[in-house]
Amino acid sequence: MPIQRYTDFIKAEAARLGFSFCGIAKAEFLAEEAPRLEAWLKKGYQGKMSYLENHFDKRLDPTLLVPGAKSVVSLLYNYYPKQDLATEGGLKIAKYAYGEDYHFVIxxxxxxxxDRIQEEVGEVQGRAFVDSAPVMERAWAQRAGLGWVGKNSLLLNRQMGSFFFLxxxxxxxxxxxxxxxxxxxxxCTACMDACPTDAIPQPFVVDGxxxxxxxxxELKEQIPAEVQGKxxxxxxxCDICQDVCPWNRFAKPHNEASFEPHGDLAKLSAEEWKEITTxxxxxxxxxxAVKRAKLEGLQRNIRFVLPSEEQK
Structure with a gap:
Protein backbone atom coordinates (compact mmCIF):
# COMPACT_ATOMS: atom_id res chain seq x y z
CA MET A 1 0.00 0.00 0.00
CA PRO A 2 1.49 3.39 -1.00
CA ILE A 3 1.24 4.90 2.48
CA GLN A 4 3.33 7.98 1.72
CA ARG A 5 1.35 8.80 -1.43
CA TYR A 6 -1.96 8.55 0.44
CA THR A 7 -0.59 10.73 3.23
CA ASP A 8 0.58 13.38 0.78
CA PHE A 9 -2.78 13.27 -0.98
CA ILE A 10 -4.72 13.77 2.28
CA LYS A 11 -2.61 16.75 3.31
CA ALA A 12 -2.87 18.35 -0.12
CA GLU A 13 -6.63 17.83 -0.17
CA ALA A 14 -6.96 19.37 3.30
CA ALA A 15 -5.22 22.50 2.05
CA ARG A 16 -7.39 22.57 -1.07
CA LEU A 17 -10.53 22.49 1.10
CA GLY A 18 -9.28 25.50 3.08
CA PHE A 19 -7.91 23.88 6.22
CA SER A 20 -4.90 25.75 7.58
CA PHE A 21 -3.12 22.69 8.99
CA CYS A 22 -3.44 18.93 8.77
CA GLY A 23 -1.68 16.40 10.98
CA ILE A 24 -2.04 12.65 11.42
CA ALA A 25 -1.72 10.44 14.51
CA LYS A 26 -1.99 6.71 15.03
CA ALA A 27 -5.44 5.69 16.26
CA GLU A 28 -4.79 4.15 19.66
CA PHE A 29 -5.90 4.38 23.29
CA LEU A 30 -5.13 7.76 24.90
CA ALA A 31 -3.39 6.34 27.96
CA GLU A 32 -2.03 9.67 29.24
CA GLU A 33 -5.37 11.45 28.96
CA ALA A 34 -7.39 8.79 30.81
CA PRO A 35 -6.34 9.70 34.40
CA ARG A 36 -6.52 13.43 33.62
CA LEU A 37 -10.08 13.15 32.33
CA GLU A 38 -11.11 11.04 35.29
CA ALA A 39 -9.62 13.54 37.78
CA TRP A 40 -11.24 16.48 35.97
CA LEU A 41 -14.67 14.85 36.13
CA LYS A 42 -14.25 13.89 39.80
CA LYS A 43 -13.59 17.53 40.67
CA GLY A 44 -16.91 18.46 39.06
CA TYR A 45 -15.29 20.82 36.57
CA GLN A 46 -17.89 19.77 33.98
CA GLY A 47 -20.59 21.59 35.97
CA LYS A 48 -24.05 20.81 34.59
CA MET A 49 -22.53 19.47 31.35
CA SER A 50 -23.42 15.91 32.29
CA TYR A 51 -22.89 14.73 28.70
CA LEU A 52 -19.15 14.98 29.34
CA GLU A 53 -19.50 12.13 31.82
CA ASN A 54 -20.90 9.83 29.12
CA HIS A 55 -18.94 7.57 26.76
CA PHE A 56 -15.75 7.70 28.86
CA ASP A 57 -14.21 4.75 26.98
CA LYS A 58 -15.12 6.13 23.55
CA ARG A 59 -13.46 9.45 24.38
CA LEU A 60 -10.19 7.62 24.94
CA ASP A 61 -10.29 4.92 22.26
CA PRO A 62 -11.05 5.87 18.64
CA THR A 63 -11.44 2.24 17.63
CA LEU A 64 -14.68 2.20 19.64
CA LEU A 65 -16.00 4.95 17.39
CA VAL A 66 -14.63 3.46 14.17
CA PRO A 67 -13.90 -0.30 14.34
CA GLY A 68 -10.55 -1.04 12.78
CA ALA A 69 -9.46 2.61 12.89
CA LYS A 70 -5.79 3.14 12.12
CA SER A 71 -5.43 6.93 11.75
CA VAL A 72 -6.82 10.12 13.24
CA VAL A 73 -6.52 13.00 10.78
CA SER A 74 -6.68 16.33 12.67
CA LEU A 75 -7.51 19.60 10.94
CA LEU A 76 -7.49 23.31 11.83
CA TYR A 77 -9.91 25.78 10.22
CA ASN A 78 -9.33 29.48 10.81
CA TYR A 79 -12.16 31.70 12.08
CA TYR A 80 -10.26 34.83 13.16
CA PRO A 81 -12.39 37.77 11.93
CA LYS A 82 -11.30 40.80 9.95
CA GLN A 83 -13.01 43.02 12.53
CA ASP A 84 -13.06 42.26 16.26
CA LEU A 85 -16.54 43.38 17.26
CA ALA A 86 -15.66 43.04 20.95
CA THR A 87 -13.31 46.02 20.74
CA GLU A 88 -16.11 48.31 19.63
CA GLY A 89 -17.61 48.60 23.14
CA GLY A 90 -21.04 47.39 24.12
CA LEU A 91 -22.07 43.78 24.58
CA LYS A 92 -19.88 40.99 23.20
CA ILE A 93 -20.23 37.59 21.59
CA ALA A 94 -17.37 35.16 20.96
CA LYS A 95 -15.65 35.49 17.59
CA TYR A 96 -16.44 31.92 16.59
CA ALA A 97 -20.16 32.76 16.54
CA TYR A 98 -20.06 35.85 14.28
CA GLY A 99 -21.13 34.04 11.14
CA GLU A 100 -22.74 30.77 10.09
CA ASP A 101 -22.61 27.85 12.50
CA TYR A 102 -19.23 26.17 12.00
CA HIS A 103 -20.71 22.69 12.45
CA PHE A 104 -22.50 22.97 9.10
CA VAL A 105 -19.71 24.74 7.21
CA ILE A 106 -16.98 22.32 8.25
CA ASP A 115 -15.50 11.28 -0.76
CA ARG A 116 -12.19 12.42 -2.27
CA ILE A 117 -10.20 9.95 -0.14
CA GLN A 118 -12.43 7.11 -1.30
CA GLU A 119 -12.06 8.18 -4.92
CA GLU A 120 -8.28 8.17 -4.54
CA VAL A 121 -7.77 5.12 -2.32
CA GLY A 122 -10.85 2.96 -2.73
CA GLU A 123 -13.08 1.70 0.03
CA VAL A 124 -12.10 3.47 3.26
CA GLN A 125 -14.24 3.20 6.38
CA GLY A 126 -14.37 6.11 8.76
CA ARG A 127 -16.26 8.97 10.34
CA ALA A 128 -15.92 12.75 10.29
CA PHE A 129 -16.19 14.82 13.47
CA VAL A 130 -16.43 18.50 14.26
CA ASP A 131 -17.17 19.05 17.94
CA SER A 132 -20.08 16.62 17.65
CA ALA A 133 -19.04 13.37 19.35
CA PRO A 134 -16.94 12.06 22.24
CA VAL A 135 -13.60 12.82 20.57
CA MET A 136 -10.75 14.40 22.53
CA GLU A 137 -9.89 16.67 19.65
CA ARG A 138 -7.19 18.74 21.34
CA ALA A 139 -5.34 15.62 22.45
CA TRP A 140 -5.40 14.24 18.90
CA ALA A 141 -4.34 17.56 17.37
CA GLN A 142 -1.45 17.73 19.81
CA ARG A 143 -0.37 14.18 18.97
CA ALA A 144 -0.55 15.08 15.28
CA GLY A 145 1.86 17.98 15.74
CA LEU A 146 -0.64 20.79 15.09
CA GLY A 147 0.29 22.58 18.31
CA TRP A 148 0.34 22.14 22.05
CA VAL A 149 -2.37 22.42 24.69
CA GLY A 150 -1.89 25.75 26.45
CA LYS A 151 -2.51 26.76 30.04
CA ASN A 152 -6.05 27.78 29.06
CA SER A 153 -6.55 24.18 27.81
CA LEU A 154 -6.91 25.33 24.18
CA LEU A 155 -4.69 24.12 21.37
CA LEU A 156 -2.06 26.72 20.46
CA ASN A 157 -0.33 26.86 17.11
CA ARG A 158 2.86 28.89 16.60
CA GLN A 159 1.76 30.18 13.19
CA MET A 160 -1.86 31.13 13.96
CA GLY A 161 -2.53 31.16 17.70
CA SER A 162 -5.82 29.56 18.78
CA PHE A 163 -8.69 31.14 16.84
CA PHE A 164 -9.52 28.06 14.81
CA PHE A 165 -11.94 25.15 14.80
CA LEU A 166 -10.74 21.58 15.20
CA CYS A 188 3.54 33.00 30.70
CA THR A 189 0.34 33.09 32.78
CA ALA A 190 -1.52 35.78 30.83
CA CYS A 191 -4.63 33.64 30.33
CA MET A 192 -4.80 32.62 33.99
CA ASP A 193 -4.30 36.19 35.20
CA ALA A 194 -6.91 37.66 32.85
CA CYS A 195 -9.81 35.29 33.58
CA PRO A 196 -12.32 37.35 35.60
CA THR A 197 -14.10 34.30 37.05
CA ASP A 198 -10.88 32.43 38.01
CA ALA A 199 -11.79 29.51 35.75
CA ILE A 200 -8.14 28.43 35.32
CA PRO A 201 -7.20 27.28 38.85
CA GLN A 202 -3.90 25.76 37.72
CA PRO A 203 -1.93 25.64 34.48
CA PHE A 204 -3.51 23.45 31.78
CA VAL A 205 -6.68 22.86 33.83
CA VAL A 206 -9.92 24.78 33.25
CA ASP A 207 -12.80 24.61 35.70
CA GLY A 208 -15.57 24.51 33.13
CA GLU A 218 -24.25 25.65 28.53
CA LEU A 219 -25.98 26.61 31.79
CA LYS A 220 -29.73 26.58 31.29
CA GLU A 221 -30.73 27.76 34.76
CA GLN A 222 -30.16 31.02 36.61
CA ILE A 223 -26.58 32.34 36.53
CA PRO A 224 -25.13 32.36 40.07
CA ALA A 225 -25.14 35.75 41.79
CA GLU A 226 -21.50 35.37 42.88
CA VAL A 227 -20.28 36.00 39.34
CA GLN A 228 -22.40 39.13 38.86
CA GLY A 229 -20.27 41.95 37.46
CA LYS A 230 -17.47 39.62 36.30
CA CYS A 238 -15.91 34.56 25.87
CA ASP A 239 -12.55 35.23 24.18
CA ILE A 240 -10.64 36.76 27.10
CA CYS A 241 -8.08 33.97 27.56
CA GLN A 242 -7.46 33.92 23.80
CA ASP A 243 -7.32 37.69 23.32
CA VAL A 244 -4.53 38.01 25.91
CA CYS A 245 -2.50 35.04 24.62
CA PRO A 246 0.76 36.28 23.03
CA TRP A 247 0.56 33.60 20.35
CA ASN A 248 -2.61 35.16 18.95
CA ARG A 249 -0.62 38.12 17.68
CA PHE A 250 0.06 35.78 14.74
CA ALA A 251 -3.66 35.28 13.99
CA LYS A 252 -4.63 36.35 10.47
CA PRO A 253 -8.18 36.96 9.18
CA HIS A 254 -10.00 33.99 7.70
CA ASN A 255 -11.14 33.72 4.08
CA GLU A 256 -14.43 31.94 4.77
CA ALA A 257 -17.39 33.99 3.51
CA SER A 258 -19.77 31.93 5.67
CA PHE A 259 -18.08 33.23 8.82
CA GLU A 260 -18.70 36.91 8.02
CA PRO A 261 -21.09 38.52 10.53
CA HIS A 262 -24.42 40.01 9.58
CA GLY A 263 -23.89 43.66 8.67
CA ASP A 264 -26.12 44.88 11.51
CA LEU A 265 -24.34 42.93 14.25
CA ALA A 266 -21.60 45.51 14.84
CA LYS A 267 -24.13 48.33 15.02
CA LEU A 268 -26.19 47.05 17.96
CA SER A 269 -26.11 49.33 21.01
CA ALA A 270 -26.55 48.02 24.54
CA GLU A 271 -30.09 49.39 24.49
CA GLU A 272 -30.86 47.54 21.24
CA TRP A 273 -29.42 44.33 22.65
CA LYS A 274 -31.62 44.74 25.72
CA GLU A 275 -34.72 45.13 23.55
CA ILE A 276 -33.83 42.40 21.03
CA THR A 277 -36.94 40.88 19.45
CA THR A 278 -37.61 37.49 17.92
CA ALA A 289 -24.14 29.11 16.78
CA VAL A 290 -25.80 31.78 18.94
CA LYS A 291 -29.08 29.94 18.32
CA ARG A 292 -27.83 27.37 20.85
CA ALA A 293 -28.62 29.82 23.63
CA LYS A 294 -32.05 30.59 22.11
CA LEU A 295 -33.55 34.05 22.42
CA GLU A 296 -34.57 33.45 26.02
CA GLY A 297 -31.05 32.43 27.02
CA LEU A 298 -29.52 35.43 25.28
CA GLN A 299 -31.99 37.75 26.99
CA ARG A 300 -31.09 36.20 30.36
CA ASN A 301 -27.40 36.84 29.67
CA ILE A 302 -28.05 40.43 28.60
CA ARG A 303 -30.02 41.16 31.78
CA PHE A 304 -27.22 39.63 33.83
CA VAL A 305 -24.39 41.73 32.40
CA LEU A 306 -26.06 45.10 31.96
CA PRO A 307 -25.27 47.57 34.76
CA SER A 308 -28.21 48.13 37.09
CA GLU A 309 -28.64 51.73 35.97
CA GLU A 310 -29.26 50.52 32.41
CA GLN A 311 -31.94 48.14 33.62
CA LYS A 312 -34.02 50.93 35.11
Whole structure:
Protein backbone atom coordinates (compact mmCIF):
# COMPACT_ATOMS: atom_id res chain seq x y z
CA MET A 1 0.00 0.00 0.00
CA PRO A 2 1.49 3.39 -1.00
CA ILE A 3 1.24 4.90 2.48
CA GLN A 4 3.33 7.98 1.72
CA ARG A 5 1.35 8.80 -1.43
CA TYR A 6 -1.96 8.55 0.44
CA THR A 7 -0.59 10.73 3.23
CA ASP A 8 0.58 13.38 0.78
CA PHE A 9 -2.78 13.27 -0.98
CA ILE A 10 -4.72 13.77 2.28
CA LYS A 11 -2.61 16.75 3.31
CA ALA A 12 -2.87 18.35 -0.12
CA GLU A 13 -6.63 17.83 -0.17
CA ALA A 14 -6.96 19.37 3.30
CA ALA A 15 -5.22 22.50 2.05
CA ARG A 16 -7.39 22.57 -1.07
CA LEU A 17 -10.53 22.49 1.10
CA GLY A 18 -9.28 25.50 3.08
CA PHE A 19 -7.91 23.88 6.22
CA SER A 20 -4.90 25.75 7.58
CA PHE A 21 -3.12 22.69 8.99
CA CYS A 22 -3.44 18.93 8.77
CA GLY A 23 -1.68 16.40 10.98
CA ILE A 24 -2.04 12.65 11.42
CA ALA A 25 -1.72 10.44 14.51
CA LYS A 26 -1.99 6.71 15.03
CA ALA A 27 -5.44 5.69 16.26
CA GLU A 28 -4.79 4.15 19.66
CA PHE A 29 -5.90 4.38 23.29
CA LEU A 30 -5.13 7.76 24.90
CA ALA A 31 -3.39 6.34 27.96
CA GLU A 32 -2.03 9.67 29.24
CA GLU A 33 -5.37 11.45 28.96
CA ALA A 34 -7.39 8.79 30.81
CA PRO A 35 -6.34 9.70 34.40
CA ARG A 36 -6.52 13.43 33.62
CA LEU A 37 -10.08 13.15 32.33
CA GLU A 38 -11.11 11.04 35.29
CA ALA A 39 -9.62 13.54 37.78
CA TRP A 40 -11.24 16.48 35.97
CA LEU A 41 -14.67 14.85 36.13
CA LYS A 42 -14.25 13.89 39.80
CA LYS A 43 -13.59 17.53 40.67
CA GLY A 44 -16.91 18.46 39.06
CA TYR A 45 -15.29 20.82 36.57
CA GLN A 46 -17.89 19.77 33.98
CA GLY A 47 -20.59 21.59 35.97
CA LYS A 48 -24.05 20.81 34.59
CA MET A 49 -22.53 19.47 31.35
CA SER A 50 -23.42 15.91 32.29
CA TYR A 51 -22.89 14.73 28.70
CA LEU A 52 -19.15 14.98 29.34
CA GLU A 53 -19.50 12.13 31.82
CA ASN A 54 -20.90 9.83 29.12
CA HIS A 55 -18.94 7.57 26.76
CA PHE A 56 -15.75 7.70 28.86
CA ASP A 57 -14.21 4.75 26.98
CA LYS A 58 -15.12 6.13 23.55
CA ARG A 59 -13.46 9.45 24.38
CA LEU A 60 -10.19 7.62 24.94
CA ASP A 61 -10.29 4.92 22.26
CA PRO A 62 -11.05 5.87 18.64
CA THR A 63 -11.44 2.24 17.63
CA LEU A 64 -14.68 2.20 19.64
CA LEU A 65 -16.00 4.95 17.39
CA VAL A 66 -14.63 3.46 14.17
CA PRO A 67 -13.90 -0.30 14.34
CA GLY A 68 -10.55 -1.04 12.78
CA ALA A 69 -9.46 2.61 12.89
CA LYS A 70 -5.79 3.14 12.12
CA SER A 71 -5.43 6.93 11.75
CA VAL A 72 -6.82 10.12 13.24
CA VAL A 73 -6.52 13.00 10.78
CA SER A 74 -6.68 16.33 12.67
CA LEU A 75 -7.51 19.60 10.94
CA LEU A 76 -7.49 23.31 11.83
CA TYR A 77 -9.91 25.78 10.22
CA ASN A 78 -9.33 29.48 10.81
CA TYR A 79 -12.16 31.70 12.08
CA TYR A 80 -10.26 34.83 13.16
CA PRO A 81 -12.39 37.77 11.93
CA LYS A 82 -11.30 40.80 9.95
CA GLN A 83 -13.01 43.02 12.53
CA ASP A 84 -13.06 42.26 16.26
CA LEU A 85 -16.54 43.38 17.26
CA ALA A 86 -15.66 43.04 20.95
CA THR A 87 -13.31 46.02 20.74
CA GLU A 88 -16.11 48.31 19.63
CA GLY A 89 -17.61 48.60 23.14
CA GLY A 90 -21.04 47.39 24.12
CA LEU A 91 -22.07 43.78 24.58
CA LYS A 92 -19.88 40.99 23.20
CA ILE A 93 -20.23 37.59 21.59
CA ALA A 94 -17.37 35.16 20.96
CA LYS A 95 -15.65 35.49 17.59
CA TYR A 96 -16.44 31.92 16.59
CA ALA A 97 -20.16 32.76 16.54
CA TYR A 98 -20.06 35.85 14.28
CA GLY A 99 -21.13 34.04 11.14
CA GLU A 100 -22.74 30.77 10.09
CA ASP A 101 -22.61 27.85 12.50
CA TYR A 102 -19.23 26.17 12.00
CA HIS A 103 -20.71 22.69 12.45
CA PHE A 104 -22.50 22.97 9.10
CA VAL A 105 -19.71 24.74 7.21
CA ILE A 106 -16.98 22.32 8.25
CA UNK A 107 -19.12 19.16 8.17
CA UNK A 108 -19.82 19.81 4.47
CA UNK A 109 -16.10 20.09 3.82
CA UNK A 110 -15.43 16.86 5.72
CA UNK A 111 -18.03 14.99 3.67
CA UNK A 112 -16.27 16.15 0.51
CA UNK A 113 -12.94 15.17 2.06
CA UNK A 114 -14.09 11.61 2.76
CA ASP A 115 -15.50 11.28 -0.76
CA ARG A 116 -12.19 12.42 -2.27
CA ILE A 117 -10.20 9.95 -0.14
CA GLN A 118 -12.43 7.11 -1.30
CA GLU A 119 -12.06 8.18 -4.92
CA GLU A 120 -8.28 8.17 -4.54
CA VAL A 121 -7.77 5.12 -2.32
CA GLY A 122 -10.85 2.96 -2.73
CA GLU A 123 -13.08 1.70 0.03
CA VAL A 124 -12.10 3.47 3.26
CA GLN A 125 -14.24 3.20 6.38
CA GLY A 126 -14.37 6.11 8.76
CA ARG A 127 -16.26 8.97 10.34
CA ALA A 128 -15.92 12.75 10.29
CA PHE A 129 -16.19 14.82 13.47
CA VAL A 130 -16.43 18.50 14.26
CA ASP A 131 -17.17 19.05 17.94
CA SER A 132 -20.08 16.62 17.65
CA ALA A 133 -19.04 13.37 19.35
CA PRO A 134 -16.94 12.06 22.24
CA VAL A 135 -13.60 12.82 20.57
CA MET A 136 -10.75 14.40 22.53
CA GLU A 137 -9.89 16.67 19.65
CA ARG A 138 -7.19 18.74 21.34
CA ALA A 139 -5.34 15.62 22.45
CA TRP A 140 -5.40 14.24 18.90
CA ALA A 141 -4.34 17.56 17.37
CA GLN A 142 -1.45 17.73 19.81
CA ARG A 143 -0.37 14.18 18.97
CA ALA A 144 -0.55 15.08 15.28
CA GLY A 145 1.86 17.98 15.74
CA LEU A 146 -0.64 20.79 15.09
CA GLY A 147 0.29 22.58 18.31
CA TRP A 148 0.34 22.14 22.05
CA VAL A 149 -2.37 22.42 24.69
CA GLY A 150 -1.89 25.75 26.45
CA LYS A 151 -2.51 26.76 30.04
CA ASN A 152 -6.05 27.78 29.06
CA SER A 153 -6.55 24.18 27.81
CA LEU A 154 -6.91 25.33 24.18
CA LEU A 155 -4.69 24.12 21.37
CA LEU A 156 -2.06 26.72 20.46
CA ASN A 157 -0.33 26.86 17.11
CA ARG A 158 2.86 28.89 16.60
CA GLN A 159 1.76 30.18 13.19
CA MET A 160 -1.86 31.13 13.96
CA GLY A 161 -2.53 31.16 17.70
CA SER A 162 -5.82 29.56 18.78
CA PHE A 163 -8.69 31.14 16.84
CA PHE A 164 -9.52 28.06 14.81
CA PHE A 165 -11.94 25.15 14.80
CA LEU A 166 -10.74 21.58 15.20
CA UNK A 167 -12.08 18.70 13.12
CA UNK A 168 -11.14 15.05 12.68
CA UNK A 169 -11.39 12.12 10.33
CA UNK A 170 -11.04 8.75 12.03
CA UNK A 171 -10.35 6.22 9.28
CA UNK A 172 -9.21 2.63 8.83
CA UNK A 173 -6.34 3.64 6.55
CA UNK A 174 -2.73 3.38 7.66
CA UNK A 175 -0.78 6.57 7.00
CA UNK A 176 2.53 8.26 7.86
CA UNK A 177 2.16 9.69 11.35
CA UNK A 178 3.33 13.07 12.59
CA UNK A 179 4.93 13.69 15.97
CA UNK A 180 4.02 16.19 18.71
CA UNK A 181 5.65 19.59 19.09
CA UNK A 182 6.98 21.06 22.33
CA UNK A 183 5.08 23.33 24.70
CA UNK A 184 5.83 27.01 24.02
CA UNK A 185 3.81 28.57 26.87
CA UNK A 186 6.91 28.91 29.01
CA UNK A 187 6.38 30.92 32.20
CA CYS A 188 3.54 33.00 30.70
CA THR A 189 0.34 33.09 32.78
CA ALA A 190 -1.52 35.78 30.83
CA CYS A 191 -4.63 33.64 30.33
CA MET A 192 -4.80 32.62 33.99
CA ASP A 193 -4.30 36.19 35.20
CA ALA A 194 -6.91 37.66 32.85
CA CYS A 195 -9.81 35.29 33.58
CA PRO A 196 -12.32 37.35 35.60
CA THR A 197 -14.10 34.30 37.05
CA ASP A 198 -10.88 32.43 38.01
CA ALA A 199 -11.79 29.51 35.75
CA ILE A 200 -8.14 28.43 35.32
CA PRO A 201 -7.20 27.28 38.85
CA GLN A 202 -3.90 25.76 37.72
CA PRO A 203 -1.93 25.64 34.48
CA PHE A 204 -3.51 23.45 31.78
CA VAL A 205 -6.68 22.86 33.83
CA VAL A 206 -9.92 24.78 33.25
CA ASP A 207 -12.80 24.61 35.70
CA GLY A 208 -15.57 24.51 33.13
CA UNK A 209 -18.19 25.28 35.77
CA UNK A 210 -16.64 28.75 36.27
CA UNK A 211 -16.07 29.67 32.61
CA UNK A 212 -18.05 32.57 31.14
CA UNK A 213 -18.73 30.45 28.05
CA UNK A 214 -20.30 27.82 30.31
CA UNK A 215 -22.51 30.35 32.08
CA UNK A 216 -23.67 32.04 28.87
CA UNK A 217 -24.15 28.95 26.67
CA GLU A 218 -24.25 25.65 28.53
CA LEU A 219 -25.98 26.61 31.79
CA LYS A 220 -29.73 26.58 31.29
CA GLU A 221 -30.73 27.76 34.76
CA GLN A 222 -30.16 31.02 36.61
CA ILE A 223 -26.58 32.34 36.53
CA PRO A 224 -25.13 32.36 40.07
CA ALA A 225 -25.14 35.75 41.79
CA GLU A 226 -21.50 35.37 42.88
CA VAL A 227 -20.28 36.00 39.34
CA GLN A 228 -22.40 39.13 38.86
CA GLY A 229 -20.27 41.95 37.46
CA LYS A 230 -17.47 39.62 36.30
CA UNK A 231 -18.50 38.94 32.71
CA UNK A 232 -16.96 42.09 31.17
CA UNK A 233 -20.00 42.42 28.88
CA UNK A 234 -19.74 38.93 27.33
CA UNK A 235 -23.25 37.66 26.56
CA UNK A 236 -22.43 34.59 24.42
CA UNK A 237 -19.14 32.81 24.94
CA CYS A 238 -15.91 34.56 25.87
CA ASP A 239 -12.55 35.23 24.18
CA ILE A 240 -10.64 36.76 27.10
CA CYS A 241 -8.08 33.97 27.56
CA GLN A 242 -7.46 33.92 23.80
CA ASP A 243 -7.32 37.69 23.32
CA VAL A 244 -4.53 38.01 25.91
CA CYS A 245 -2.50 35.04 24.62
CA PRO A 246 0.76 36.28 23.03
CA TRP A 247 0.56 33.60 20.35
CA ASN A 248 -2.61 35.16 18.95
CA ARG A 249 -0.62 38.12 17.68
CA PHE A 250 0.06 35.78 14.74
CA ALA A 251 -3.66 35.28 13.99
CA LYS A 252 -4.63 36.35 10.47
CA PRO A 253 -8.18 36.96 9.18
CA HIS A 254 -10.00 33.99 7.70
CA ASN A 255 -11.14 33.72 4.08
CA GLU A 256 -14.43 31.94 4.77
CA ALA A 257 -17.39 33.99 3.51
CA SER A 258 -19.77 31.93 5.67
CA PHE A 259 -18.08 33.23 8.82
CA GLU A 260 -18.70 36.91 8.02
CA PRO A 261 -21.09 38.52 10.53
CA HIS A 262 -24.42 40.01 9.58
CA GLY A 263 -23.89 43.66 8.67
CA ASP A 264 -26.12 44.88 11.51
CA LEU A 265 -24.34 42.93 14.25
CA ALA A 266 -21.60 45.51 14.84
CA LYS A 267 -24.13 48.33 15.02
CA LEU A 268 -26.19 47.05 17.96
CA SER A 269 -26.11 49.33 21.01
CA ALA A 270 -26.55 48.02 24.54
CA GLU A 271 -30.09 49.39 24.49
CA GLU A 272 -30.86 47.54 21.24
CA TRP A 273 -29.42 44.33 22.65
CA LYS A 274 -31.62 44.74 25.72
CA GLU A 275 -34.72 45.13 23.55
CA ILE A 276 -33.83 42.40 21.03
CA THR A 277 -36.94 40.88 19.45
CA THR A 278 -37.61 37.49 17.92
CA UNK A 279 -37.43 39.01 14.43
CA UNK A 280 -34.07 40.68 15.05
CA UNK A 281 -32.70 37.51 16.68
CA UNK A 282 -33.74 35.44 13.67
CA UNK A 283 -32.31 37.97 11.21
CA UNK A 284 -28.90 38.21 12.92
CA UNK A 285 -28.49 34.61 14.05
CA UNK A 286 -30.62 32.47 11.70
CA UNK A 287 -27.69 30.16 10.91
CA UNK A 288 -25.41 31.10 13.82
CA ALA A 289 -24.14 29.11 16.78
CA VAL A 290 -25.80 31.78 18.94
CA LYS A 291 -29.08 29.94 18.32
CA ARG A 292 -27.83 27.37 20.85
CA ALA A 293 -28.62 29.82 23.63
CA LYS A 294 -32.05 30.59 22.11
CA LEU A 295 -33.55 34.05 22.42
CA GLU A 296 -34.57 33.45 26.02
CA GLY A 297 -31.05 32.43 27.02
CA LEU A 298 -29.52 35.43 25.28
CA GLN A 299 -31.99 37.75 26.99
CA ARG A 300 -31.09 36.20 30.36
CA ASN A 301 -27.40 36.84 29.67
CA ILE A 302 -28.05 40.43 28.60
CA ARG A 303 -30.02 41.16 31.78
CA PHE A 304 -27.22 39.63 33.83
CA VAL A 305 -24.39 41.73 32.40
CA LEU A 306 -26.06 45.10 31.96
CA PRO A 307 -25.27 47.57 34.76
CA SER A 308 -28.21 48.13 37.09
CA GLU A 309 -28.64 51.73 35.97
CA GLU A 310 -29.26 50.52 32.41
CA GLN A 311 -31.94 48.14 33.62
CA LYS A 312 -34.02 50.93 35.11
Missing amino acids: KDKLKTFV AELIIDLELVYDGPVKDYCGT SKCISYFTI FENWIFG DVFQKLFRHS
